[in-house]
Amino acid sequence: MLRKARVFKSGKREFDCKVLETSEMVMATALGNLLKGDENSIVVGDYVMIDEKNTIVEVLPRTNEMFRLIVREQKKKVTASNCELMVIVSSVSRPEYKRGIVDRFLVRAHQWGIRPLMVFNKMDEYDPSVLDIKFEFDRMNNLGIECFEVSAAIPDYKNQYLELGLEDLKQRLHGKTSIFLGQSGVGKSKLISATSDGKITLLSRDVGRVGKGKHTTTWSEIVDSDAMSLIDSPGIRSFGVEDLLEEELITYFPDLEEGAVQCKFSNCNHEEGTAGCFFYSKLDQNAYETELIMSRLESFKRMKEEISQTPSYLKR
Ligand SMILES: Nc1nc2c(ncn2[C@@H]2O[C@H](COP(=O)(O)OP(=O)(O)O)[C@@H](O)[C@H]2O)c(=O)[nH]1
Ligand SMILES: [Mg+2]
Ligand SMILES: [Zn+2]
Known part of the structure; x- marks a missing residue:
């Protein structure tokens, strides 16, 4: 009889799991092939199936992952x-x-x-x-x-x-x-x-x-x-964004992306005075809505600056 449980805390080989049906906390181990070579294979938050010996036999598909890219090692580290x-x-x-x-x-x-x-x-x-x-x-x-x-x-x-x-x-x-x-x-x-x-x-x-x-x-x-x-x-916890790619950053700003693609140059730096910049040539600089957007643009530019300072050879 397999039971569905959730990983509440993870060690190297042992996992505190909560059995969903009974709320019982059990200490589980994992089948070796689940752990082989991948430290991301069982993380906190995972839903798993455990057998009567409290062995994790399956990790159920995740709805999402919290992760960072370890820039130096060029790999993804999932934490939850x-x-x-x-x-x-x-x-x-x-x-x-x-x-x-x-x-x-x-x-x-x-x-x-x-x-x-x-x-x-x-x-x-x-x-x-x-x-x-x-x-x-x-x-x-x-x-x-x-x-x-x-x-x-x-x-x-x-x-x-x-x-x-x-x-x-x-x-x-x-x-x-x-x-x-x-x-x-x-x-x-x-x-x-x-x-x-x-x-x-x-x-x-x-x-x-x-x-x-x-x-x-x-x-x-x-x-x-x-x-x-x-x-x-x-x-x-960290709010550094140095592990992101410079060109993907804009995709995390859906409110800016639409405008940014309308800038005359695809590498526009969205600064005042840049020829054909959507934000400065198409928006009414006195409008409240523009002020909201510009405050977001400012955040975007700061993050972009931070990312660009991380040498690209350290990235994927
Ligand atoms: N006046 C006031 N102080 C608060 C409020 N919430 C937290 N604090 C105080 O702010 C300080 C930091 O709170 P804490 O919960 O430890 O912040 P954390 O570092 O984000 O976990 C403590 O001295 C709290 O008592 C609040 O709503 N009003
Ligand atoms: Mg605290
Ligand atoms: Zn622009």
């Missing part, structure tokens, strides 16, 4: 799979809201095939003279991304600028597997606790922290409550 939502957490007070970082996570969401959600946290400290939340909302809304206005510190905070608040966020997360990403200090740990009604606490380790190299020894795992599941993995 089957994740439905990316919760991008930002702070409207301290640390200050960083549009560029949000756009970086959106690129990853696109690349990995995960639906992103945007959370504006620390709204109890919101100062309209410091941040225009309506503008930030509009640029997300343009991309079809749902935005939530919350205060993780004050769970009964009532949203007043945006339509969706903490209760709506809880509903979205219900029954789904999510990852929480954001700069250190934006309130991820607190928000995870607030959305799970205190059932999930990750206070000892920092989810989504970005300090380079700091968490490289930490494992990937799933934490769950009866309401939601969470994947925490060091492999998803």
